[in-house]
Amino acid sequence: MLTDERRHALKTMMQAVALPPFERFYLEHRAEVLRVLRRTLGADRAEDAFQETFLRALRAYRRLEHGDHLRAWVLTIAHNVAVDVLRRERPTGELEEPGTEDSRPAYAELAHLTDGLPPRERAAVVLRYGYDLSYDQIARALGSSPDAARQAASTGVRRLRRRTT
Amino acid sequence: MTVPTHLDRSFREAALALDLVDVGFDVVESPIGPLFVAASPRGLAEISFDAEPEQHLERLARIAGPAVLRSPRAIDAAQRELDQYFAGRRRAFDLSLDLRGLPAFTVSVLRELARVPYGHTTTYGALAERVGRPRAARAVGTVMNRNRIPIVLPCHRVVGSSGDLVGYAGGLERKVALLELEGAL
Numbered sequence: 001m002l003t004d005e006r007r008h009a010l011k012t013m014m015q016a017v018a019l020p021p022f023e024r025f026y027l028e029h030r031a032e033v034l035r036v037l038r039r040t041l042g043a044d045r046a047e048d049a050f051q052e053t054f055l056r057a058l059r060a061y062r063r064l065e066h067g068d069h070l071r072a073w074v075l076t077i078a079h080n081v082a083v084d085v086l087r088r089e090r091p092t093g094e095l096e097e098p099g100t101e102d103s104r105p106a107y108a109e110l111a112h113l114t115d116g117l118p119p120r121e122r123a124a125v126v127l128r129y130g131y132d133l134s135y136d137q138i139a140r141a142l143g144s145s146p147d148a149a150r151q152a153a154s155t156g157v158r159r160l161r162r163r164t165t
Numbered sequence: 166m167t168v169p170t171h172l173d174r175s176f177r178e179a180a181l182a183l184d185l186v187d188v189g190f191d192v193v194e195s196p197i198g199p200l201f202v203a204a205s206p207r208g209l210a211e212i213s214f215d216a217e218p219e220q221h222l223e224r225l226a227r228i229a230g231p232a233v234l235r236s237p238r239a240i241d242a243a244q245r246e247l248d249q250y251f252a253g254r255r256r257a258f259d260l261s262l263d264l265r266g267l268p269a270f271t272v273s274v275l276r277e278l279a280r281v282p283y284g285h286t287t288t289y290g291a292l293a294e295r296v297g298r299p300r301a302a303r304a305v306g307t308v309m310n311r312n313r314i315p316i317v318l319p320c321h322r323v324v325g326s327s328g329d330l331v332g333y334a335g336g337l338e339r340k341v342a343l344l345e346l347e348g349a350l
Binding site for chain 1: 167168172173175176179180183185186187190218219222223225226227228229230231232233234235265266
């Protein structure tokens with residue numbers, strides 16, 4: 001029979017087999033996360049958002065059961081953090097210049113619009129239209145093929161159209 | 166594009182301050198070469214002469230959890246005491262140790278090992294006797310060889326019954342250096 005301590009040790013071990021150590025995950029994705037946040041929030045606000053993104057990721061990391069879609073996962077967290085930053089700012093009516101002219105409105109709007117989509121479709125839509133990633137990149141992030149990524153994005157968009165008309 | 170140093174450092178410090186780190190590690194300099202040092206909230210978990218972090222991360226994750234993060238702060242206390250030890254200003258370590266995952270025999274041998282005083286040596290056989298397994302000298306040798314926390318758990322103070330230094334997982338020259346530092350050679 002397993003004692004509690006053994007069961008806990010076993011769980012820790014199973015999890016370690018399924019997930020890379022956080023350090024490796026962080027080193028692999030930190031540059032891209034910062035790049036994406038700078039593009040959507042501008043250099044200054046991106047720094048706080050960067051820290052918040054990886055703190056959220058770290059907090060949730062122990063609860064992950066596998067490491068299959070970590071890139072899409074952390075980009076989604078970064079996206080949510082960026083949306084929170086923009087939402088917090090909106091009531092003041094003093095929006096700073098966004099990092100690029102057109103990315104923020106599309107991005108912020110997408111966050112509201114895609115709220116109720118199935119996770120894969122939402123990720124594909126946000127990564128395609130919010131982050132301007134190619135279908136090849138999205139496929140890598142989601143662990144699927146470019147065709148499947150294109151399919152998920154277009155299904156998501158159709159679903160959104162139905163909802164808004 | 167790389168992540169600026171200040172940003173990287175501030176994330177790592179925040180992660181530790183918020184208690185989100187299962188094991189923090191860093192590589193520190195010492196007179197016997199760079200050391201990989203890792204600590205969990207329970208205590209010092211590893212010291213290794215193999216200073217390449219990637220060699221250690223998965224094993225640490227299996228023992229303590231997946232939130233393994235490079236974090237100089239996490240090993241502050243250990244680094245301070247190691248520095249004092251290497252400067253000849255510390256003869257005993259006041260660090261709690263994380264020995265999770267080790268078999269009971271190994272733990273009992275390591276507890277006994279921790280009591281071998283600075284500047285003295287003992288033998289594998291004597292250590293075996295002290296844990297009540299007088300014929301287990303060879304098994305004690307294996308425990309020394311796999312010691313996860315050398316220096317602090319002073320396996321360099323254990324020598325052969327004839328006084329030969331025998332061996333050291335970190336290389337015999339390091340064993341000699343540590344014993345010379347302690348004035349035991």
